[in-house]
Amino acid sequence: xxxxxxxxxxxxxxxxxxxxxxxxxxxxxxxxxxxxxxxxxxxxxxxxxxxxxxxxxxxxxxxxxxxxxxxxxxxxxxxxxxxxxxxxxxxxxxxxx
Numbered sequence: 511x512x513x514x515x516x517x518x519x520x521x522x523x524x525x526x527x528x529x530x531x532x533x534x535x536x537x538x539x540x541x542x543x544x545x546x547x548x549x550x551x552x553x554x555x556x557x558x559x560x561x562x563x564x565x566x567x568x569x570x571x572x573x574x575x576x577x578x579x580x581x582x583x584x585x586x587x588x589x590x591x592x593x594x595x596x597x598x599x600x601x602x603x604x605x606x607x
Contacts, residue, residue, distance in 0.1 A: 512572065512573060513527075513572075514529055514533060514535060515568060515569075515571075515572045516529075516534040516568075517529055517530040517532065518530075519533060521573070524595060524596060525566060525569055525570070525573075525585075525597075526596075527539075535568075538563065538564075542565070542566070543594050546560075546587045546589075546594065547589065550587060550588070557586055557587060557588045558586070558587045558588075559584050559585065559586050559587070560584070560585055560587065561582060561583070561585070562583040562584065562585045566585060567580075567583060570583065570598070576598075583598065584599050585597070585598065585599075586599040
């Protein structure tokens, strides 16, 4: 079972974890989600690609998605209803932008 490296909250899917309110990642993740929502709205509901935050880097390392000695990491952000989705862009997803 994959868990948050800070609070041991369970991994839900993608970069979504069920962080505990005492988790060191809870507030940074909430702030990133709010900023992503504004970026998404400003982009008229189209996916947005941005640099990964420090917290996302730590979560991606915990998931085994990136190595600790990684280069810069991009994150592709979409919202489906109220659900926040973040992925590492692939050539396929970049072509669909």
